[in-house]
Amino acid sequence: MSNGADEPEEDSESESVGPFGLARAFQPLTDYYRSIFADLFQPVIQTYEPMSHIGEMISKRLVEASGVDAMLRETFEPLREHFREYWRDVFEGFGSLKERIYPPNLHxxxxxxxxxxxxxxxxxxxxxxxxxxxxxxxxxxxxxxxxxxxxxxxxxxxxxxxxxxxxxxxxxxxxxxxxxxxxxxxxxxxxxxxxxxxxxxxxxxxxxxxxxxxxxxxxxxxxxxxxxxxxxxxxxxxxxxxxxxxxxxxxxxxxxxxxxxxxxxxxxxxxxxxxxxxxxxxxxxxxxxxxxxxxxxxxxxxx
Structure with missing residues (x-):
């Protein structure tokens, strides 16, 4: 026995996780990493940003002569490489976490x-x-x-x-x-x-x-x-x-x-x-x- 349906038909293409609730699940982790990132880079930003606005050539040359520019590059490049690898691991971890929380149809x-x-x-x-x-x-x-x-x-x-x-x-x-x-x-x-x-x-x-x-x-x-x-x-x-x-x-x-x-x-x-x-x-x-x-x-x- 079959009842009629007024909807159209078309063939198709033939561990609880806590302690955070859904809306807050990832926010604490996001805020944590954001704060770490900001704290680590703040000294570099505070030093480098004023220099980026030096408009006169004499000032730029003084900075270059002082070796500060080279020092910053030497300091910043390793940090950038470190954080490139670090954030890659973090986001790979997010992907793994998503696969553990959500079933395959939501990946x-x-x-x-x-x-x-x-x-x-x-x-x-x-x-x-x-x-x-x-x-x-x-x-x-x-x-x-x-x-x-x-x-x-x-x-x-x-x-x-x-x-x-x-x-x-x-x-x-x-x-x-x-x-x-x-x-x-x-x-x-x-x-x-x-x-x-x-x-x-x-x-x-x-x-x-x-x-x-x-x-x-x-x-x-x-x-x-x-x-x-x-x-x-x-x-x-x-x-x-x-x-x-x-x-x-x-x-x-x-x-x-x-x-x-x-x-x-x-x-x-x-x-x-x-x-x-x-x-x-x-x-x-x-x-x-x-x-x-x-x-x-x-x-x-x-x-």
Missing amino acids: DATPSVEEFEQLLLEEGIPLMWVPGPKVVRALLDVPDAVERRRIIGRRWKGIVNHCEAVIEDVDHPGLLEYRGFAIDCVAALRDGHNNPAQALAANLLDSLMQAHFSQSERAKLTSHRLGKFDLNDHGIRVALTFAPVWYAHAEYWPKNGDPIPRVFGRHPSAHGVSRSQYSRINAVYGLMLVTSVLKFFDVELAR
């Missing part, structure tokens, strides 16, 4: 903090492990949420393929049963069974959260009554993985006459079954969320 097109907040918290788009790097780049290159939703609608087949690859890579013994149900979501979507795929994804997400978090931990990651999810309140991987999960748990109360949302939500998937909530694109959102959370536990759980 080539790593969003800024502002982009993370927009896509994860304002639009509920998972970015950890899925979708693939080309889709991530496409999502970052368009100006608004409407265009990003259209991209996910057009590239759904490629996104499903990438989700399948990530799911199949999950090998933690405690997650194998969940992995099997996630593969069922993939199969259902491929076969055009969008409604069952979305329902299974929503319930599988709930089961993963129930199995691996206490009630208080789940509340911190999903409750909208506690206020907006703050990326800085969590380790980087936790923040990036569960911010869109928080978005998907937006409150929906049929008894209060709340309209059924058109974007994917855990509560309307369970309590607002309708053509407004159920669609292929929302099933893809659900699959991406489940894949991201499943892989998070695969990486973080003790073995």
Whole structure:
């Protein structure tokens, strides 16, 4: 059985880290190196800068005759060589750190903090492990949420393929049963069974959260009554993985006459079954969320 979808279709191209939160993760290190750099070079700058403004030839010749100019060059050149090697090592270290923090799909097109907040918290788009790097780049290159939703609608087949690859890579013994149900979501979507795929994804997400978090931990990651999810309140991987999960748990109360949302939500998937909530694109959102959370536990759980 298949439900119709109003989104366009197009085939695609077929260790928690702390102690800093996301927005402040690299700032202390950046400030530290900036201060070291400034302290080391300040004496040289203070000596050399006034000389650079000597306008008269006689003064320049006196400086040259005094040997100060040569001395500065002799002092500065080794320092420059030292810092060229030093900063090369620093930036190589940044690259290594980025690869440890971010999954492979974010290595080539790593969003800024502002982009993370927009896509994860304002639009509920998972970015950890899925979708693939080309889709991530496409999502970052368009100006608004409407265009990003259209991209996910057009590239759904490629996104499903990438989700399948990530799911199949999950090998933690405690997650194998969940992995099997996630593969069922993939199969259902491929076969055009969008409604069952979305329902299974929503319930599988709930089961993963129930199995691996206490009630208080789940509340911190999903409750909208506690206020907006703050990326800085969590380790980087936790923040990036569960911010869109928080978005998907937006409150929906049929008894209060709340309209059924058109974007994917855990509560309307369970309590607002309708053509407004159920669609292929929302099933893809659900699959991406489940894949991201499943892989998070695969990486973080003790073995």
